[in-house]
Amino acid sequence: MPTTIADTTNLPSQTFWTTLDKELWIKRLLILLVCIWLLVVVVLPLFQLLSKSVADADGRFVGLAHYRTYFSTPSLSSSLFNSLLVSVLTTCISVSLGFLFAYGLTRTTIAGKGFFKAISMMPLFAPTLLNGIALVYLFGRKGLITLGFFGVLPGIEINLYGPVGIIIAEVLFTFPQAVLMLCIALGMTDARLYEAAESLGAGRVRTFFTVTLPSIRYGLISTVFVCFILAFTDFGAPKVVGGNYNILATDIYKQVIGQQNFAMGAVVSVVLLIPTVVAFIIDRIFQRKQVAMIAARSVPLTPRPHVVRDGLYAGYCALIGFLIVGFYLTAVYASLVKVWPYTLDLGFWHYQFSGTGGGGYAAFFNSIRMSLYSAVFGTAITFFAAYLIEKSRQMNSLRQMAYFLSILPLALPGLVIGLAYIFFFNALGWHVGGMFIPNPMNVLYASMGILVISNIVHFFSVSFLTATTALKQLDQEFETVSESMGVPFTKTFARVTVPVCIPAILEIGVYYFVNSMATVSAVIFLYSADIPLASVAVANMDDAGDVAPACAMSVLILLTNLAVRIGFGLLTRRLKARAQAWTGQ
Amino acid sequence: MSNPDIYLTMDAVSKNFGRFTALAEVTFQARRGEFICVLGPSGCGKTTLLRVVAGLEKQTRGKVFIEGRDVSSLPVSSRNVGIVFQSYALFPNLTARQNIAYGLKSRSLSRQAIVKRVDELLDLVGLRGMGRKHPAKLSGGQQQRVALARAIAVSPDLLLLDEPLSALDAKVRVMLRGEIRQLQQRLGITTIMVTHDQEEALTMADRILVIDQGRLVQNGTPRQIYDKPATPFVAGFIGAMNFIEDARKIEKGLYDIGETHLSVSGENGTGRLPAGSRVTLAIRPEDVMLKRDPSVSNLLQTRVEAMEYRGSMFRIDLKRQVSEGTSFTITADVPAETVRRLGITPRSTLPIHLPVDRLRVYEAGKGS
Numbered sequence: 001m002p003t004t005i006a007d008t009t010n011l012p013s014q015t016f017w018t019t020l021d022k023e024l025w026i027k028r029l030l031i032l033l034v035c036i037w038l039l040v041v042v043v044l045p046l047f048q049l050l051s052k053s054v055a056d057a058d059g060r061f062v063g064l065a066h067y068r069t070y071f072s073t074p075s076l077s078s079s080l081f082n083s084l085l086v087s088v089l090t091t092c093i094s095v096s097l098g099f100l101f102a103y104g105l106t107r108t109t110i111a112g113k114g115f116f117k118a119i120s121m122m123p124l125f126a127p128t129l130l131n132g133i134a135l136v137y138l139f140g141r142k143g144l145i146t147l148g149f150f151g152v153l154p155g156i157e158i159n160l161y162g163p164v165g166i167i168i169a170e171v172l173f174t175f176p177q178a179v180l181m182l183c184i185a186l187g188m189t190d191a192r193l194y195e196a197a198e199s200l201g202a203g204r205v206r207t208f209f210t211v212t213l214p215s216i217r218y219g220l221i222s223t224v225f226v227c228f229i230l231a232f233t234d235f236g237a238p239k240v241v242g243g244n245y246n247i248l249a250t251d252i253y254k255q256v257i258g259q260q261n262f263a264m265g266a267v268v269s270v271v272l273l274i275p276t277v278v279a280f281i282i283d284r285i286f287q288r289k290q291v292a293m294i295a296a297r298s299v300p301l302t303p304r305p306h307v308v309r310d311g312l313y314a315g316y317c318a319l320i321g322f323l324i325v326g327f328y329l330t331a332v333y334a335s336l337v338k339v340w341p342y343t344l345d346l347g348f349w350h351y352q353f354s355g356t357g358g359g360g361y362a363a364f365f366n367s368i369r370m371s372l373y374s375a376v377f378g379t380a381i382t383f384f385a386a387y388l389i390e391k392s393r394q395m396n397s398l399r400q401m402a403y404f405l406s407i408l409p410l411a412l413p414g415l416v417i418g419l420a421y422i423f424f425f426n427a428l429g430w431h432v433g434g435m436f437i438p439n440p441m442n443v444l445y446a447s448m449g450i451l452v453i454s455n456i457v458h459f460f461s462v463s464f465l466t467a468t469t470a471l472k473q474l475d476q477e478f479e480t481v482s483e484s485m486g487v488p489f490t491k492t493f494a495r496v497t498v499p500v501c502i503p504a505i506l507e508i509g510v511y512y513f514v515n516s517m518a519t520v521s522a523v524i525f526l527y528s529a530d531i532p533l534a535s536v537a538v539a540n541m542d543d544a545g546d547v548a549p550a551c552a553m554s555v556l557i558l559l560t561n562l563a564v565r566i567g568f569g570l571l572t573r574r575l576k577a578r579a580q581a582w583t584g585q
Numbered sequence: 586m587s588n589p590d591i592y593l594t595m596d597a598v599s600k601n602f603g604r605f606t607a608l609a610e611v612t613f614q615a616r617r618g619e620f621i622c623v624l625g626p627s628g629c630g631k632t633t634l635l636r637v638v639a640g641l642e643k644q645t646r647g648k649v650f651i652e653g654r655d656v657s658s659l660p661v662s663s664r665n666v667g668i669v670f671q672s673y674a675l676f677p678n679l680t681a682r683q684n685i686a687y688g689l690k691s692r693s694l695s696r697q698a699i700v701k702r703v704d705e706l707l708d709l710v711g712l713r714g715m716g717r718k719h720p721a722k723l724s725g726g727q728q729q730r731v732a733l734a735r736a737i738a739v740s741p742d743l744l745l746l747d748e749p750l751s752a753l754d755a756k757v758r759v760m761l762r763g764e765i766r767q768l769q770q771r772l773g774i775t776t777i778m779v780t781h782d783q784e785e786a787l788t789m790a791d792r793i794l795v796i797d798q799g800r801l802v803q804n805g806t807p808r809q810i811y812d813k814p815a816t817p818f819v820a821g822f823i824g825a826m827n828f829i830e831d832a833r834k835i836e837k838g839l840y841d842i843g844e845t846h847l848s849v850s851g852e853n854g855t856g857r858l859p860a861g862s863r864v865t866l867a868i869r870p871e872d873v874m875l876k877r878d879p880s881v882s883n884l885l886q887t888r889v890e891a892m893e894y895r896g897s898m899f900r901i902d903l904k905r906q907v908s909e910g911t912s913f914t915i916t917a918d919v920p921a922e923t924v925r926r927l928g929i930t931p932r933s934t935l936p937i938h939l940p941v942d943r944l945r946v947y948e949a950g951k952g953s
Contacts, residue, residue, distance in 0.1 A: 024660065393641075475670075475672050475673075475674040476674075477668075477670045477672060477674035478674055478676065480641055480661065480668065480670075480674070481668060481670070481674045481735075482687070482688075483660070483661050483662050484639065484661045484662065484666055484667065484668045484736075484741075485667075485687060485688025485691075485735075485738075485739050486662055486688060486691055486692075486739065487687060487688055487690075487691050488691065491691065495676070495679070496676045496678060496679070499678045500676075500677060500678050579678070
């Protein structure tokens with residue numbers, strides 16, 4: 001036996017030393033490509049947006065003139081206050097409701113936790129326009145509740161159009177995010193802290209303030225800022241139920257689409273961007289602290305039954321679940337009613353999309369096509385970028401820059417991306433020091449390509465972080481081991497990294513698909529007449545007063561997204577079962 | 586450097602991470618087929634040393650030679666090393682066989698040759714019949730063997746082991762210790778193993794490098810390291826050691842602590858110290874003898890302060906009065922049988938003998 005081992009020392013090992021040196025260069029080149037990609041799709045368009053906000057119609061530099069105009073015109077600058085007010089109130093309500101819900105899911109022994117959590121995630125799959133439309137059917141002038149269920153009960157008028165409507169819609173929109181983040185924060189705790197508090201004689205209230213709150217504080221703060229950003233930048237719901245109450249997001253749209261005032265659109269975008277970026281930076285700081293708080297040897301907390309508490313939480317979660325399901329069922333019902341509220345016959349009249357603008361089923365299938373492309377290309381680019389940034393050991397500063405640029409889109413509202421892309425991709429070229437540099441990206445303008453790229457960038461950060469988290473769970477030495485054995489990194493990537501990360505990759509794909517289907521903010525500036533989109537059609541039909549078809553189209557989007565989510569959920573479960581051989585569970 | 590026996594040479598290698606110095610001017614050589622243990626407390630720079638040898642980190646200063654060839658700036662892939670990591674880094678989605686064959690597949694070997702070689706390796710590490718299992722279905726010790734087989738599959742000239750046994754149970758660890766050593770000797774492969782476990786280093790290595798705060802403080806055989814530790818740090822890190830502070834040199838080979846005179850035969854560089862210098866004397870607990878014979882030198886009367894039962898022996902703290910108000914404590918390891926026979930109990934007095942050839946002398950205040 002020993003002789004055979006010794007004999008094999010003449011294995012052909014020298015030959016691929018040279019190829020591996022080549023590999024290093026390939027890796028460097030790929031990291032460089034990731035940086036260039038992020039520069040072109042994130043940094044340059046943003047720069048173009050900023051420069052538009054300080055230039056006049058002919059492109060001459062005018063300094064802060066537009067900003068002065070903005071802040072000296074009360075009808076414009078009041079929107080900043082309105083936006084802040086609405087977002088702060090939304091955040092308070094949403095985080096409070098979300099906290100109770102997440103507490104019920106993590107710290108009590110109520111039944112049906114999985115079911116309640118799934119229900120609470122519903123709003124993630126709907127276009128936010130649908131939140132507005134459903135509100136109109138519930139609380140609008142001829143709403144179900146305004147009319148007291150068609151006269152059965154006394155009606156309630158809540159003065160929907162304006163801040164009230166926006167806040168309700170945004171609470172619904174931000175609620176799933178709050179629940180998700182708070183569930184994680186509440187789940188990451190050390191049972192021994194509670195045992196220690198109990199053994200030291202601390203009561204419930206004292207334990208809550210000395211153990212529970214401190215242990216979730218970073219997660220809680222992070223949740224607050226994420227909800228704020230979401231509510232502050234959302235466009236869909238305010239567009240439907242905002243009425244005459246101006247907020248920044250709808251102002252951008254009005255300036256650009258309504259008045260063709262691109263410079264002022266850029267100014268409002270910057271005004272929208274600044275609080276968002278500040279909130280984003282604070283959020284990143286606290287998220288990092290939260291990660292640092294997880295002790296490796298924590299003992300997970302298993303909640304003990306408590307009749308009164310569990311009863312209250314079960315009732316609360318059931319109520320919230322009922323409200324969410326009822327909300328979307330109202331939308332489904334309304335989309336099937338022949339003439340609301342007069343002829344309550346049910347049927348698929350509004351699903352014909354005949355006699356309305358927007359593009360009908362062509363738009364719907366365009367959206368599906370766009371979402372598929374976004375899912376496929378977005379997942380590939382995101383995962384590969386995350387891999388290069390996380391698992392390479394070369395070019396540290398470049399990788400750090402790429403990481404920063406990868407999470408930056410989290411702070412970019414869709415409308416800002418959309419407008420920046422108009423400016424960037426529409427430009428024929430730039431005059432730099434007397435030289436004219438033509439814009440190679442111009443060919444993408446008004447194509448499917450620009451829609452897909454805008455979606456990839458819009459949803460890049462969350463996908464990137466998902467990929468990074470999955471990659472971090474792989475042993476840091478996989479790459480080193482392969483390298484020492486002379487195996488090209490591409491082989492290890494294909495044979496080990498990707499198979500082990502398949503659940504996360506599918507997750508990212510679904511995330512891209514679902515969000516690309518539902519989003520309206522970025523694409524509303526970028527779609528062309530040849531490529532109508534479902535979500536844009538919803539906005540346009542609603543604008544034109546065709547609320548029922550708009551509702552029907554939103555319901556189609558919601559159902560498609562739910563079907564995709566459930567389908568992939570089953571697929572992932574199958575894959576996980578197959579992977580049981582090597583996960584050891 | 587032209588010596589054909591020398592496989593690896595590290596020449597004044599330093600590594601800085603920003604302002605932190607992980608390695609400072611480390612120089613050593615490894616002979617072909619030698620098993621070297623790099624020993625030190627956690628954070629001392631020993632893993633950095635291994636990574637520099639492998640080519641995973643590039644040294645800030647200094648040079649690395651393999652067979653006389655300067656490989657200082659070559660990457661890991663060009664150094665023909667096999668590495669076993671603390672975490673094993675086994676690919677979880679591949680079976681043991683696939684893991685072992687991983688590095689073979691990219692070489693121009695036929696399928697049958699690969700199958701044959703993997704079979705050999707599985708036999709070699711005692712995992713015949715386990716090849717189809719995934720790492721998660723193997724025990725820690727078995728995973729360790731797969732990692733070892735994978736590392737030696739590509740016939741490296743140098744095997745690097747980074748704390749390979751630290752994740753295992755004590756019993757498995759002792760067993761694998763012997764197996765790795767046997768395998769290494771059978772293959773005659775030059776091996777560098779990083780560990781913080783002194784017992785591992787003493788039992789496995791041909792030579793031990795003791796690293797402290799990035800510096801190589803001693804380079805010697807296990808016996809040299811244990812019997813003649815170069816500094817109080819080495820003495821204290823490997824095994825237990827009594828330090829008797831505040832001793833004074835009287836003349837060559839003679840020291841005193843208060844009224845007590847002690848003879849020392851093998852001095853260690855302290856022979857040149859002038860008379861009157863302050864020194865620290867050191868002796869291992871197992872070298873402290875119980876003797877009542879007044880004719881031997883270095884005989885001390887002590888009082889039993891505390892006794893700790895350790896199964897086969899007792900660890901006994903002995904107090905020696907130096908003068909009014911000052912005293913020092915010496916710990917002695919005494920076989921349980923002796924304790925029973927002599928009827929040693931706490932607070933009894935006990936005469937002890939410190940053999941002249943087992944006492945070590947260190948200059949006071951140097952490298953502790």
